[in-house]
Amino acid sequence: MLIAVTLDREGHFQVSDVDNREETWILLKSIEWGQFYEDQVADSELEEYEIEDIYEMEAEDWEEYLQNFITRGQFEILEI
Numbered sequence: 427m428l429i430a431v432t433l434d435r436e437g438h439f440q441v442s443d444v445d446n447r448e449e450t451w452i453l454l455k456s457i458e459w460g461q462f463y464e465d466q467v468a469d470s471e472l473e474e475y476e477i478e479d480i481y482e483m484e485a486e487d488w489e490e491y492l493q494n495f496i497t498r499g500q501f502e503i504l505e506i
Contacts, residue, residue: 430492431502432457444503447480447488454492459500470494 428444435458442449455463467474472494480488495501 429504466495
């Protein structure tokens, strides 16, 4: 099982099951460090998806897309 983990500015961990795409999407978009999602999309020259788009992705493509956002202490993917 893969989980996405973030750490907010108050030191609280937020976790979601990567298979729960809506929850993981909300978690990713809620990272408080500036405009994390928008900055990562621009820096990595990624396509910016809407929540509806992520449901159409194959599981491997979704996981690969999330890999682009891994930043130590801000967004990590862990296998448990």
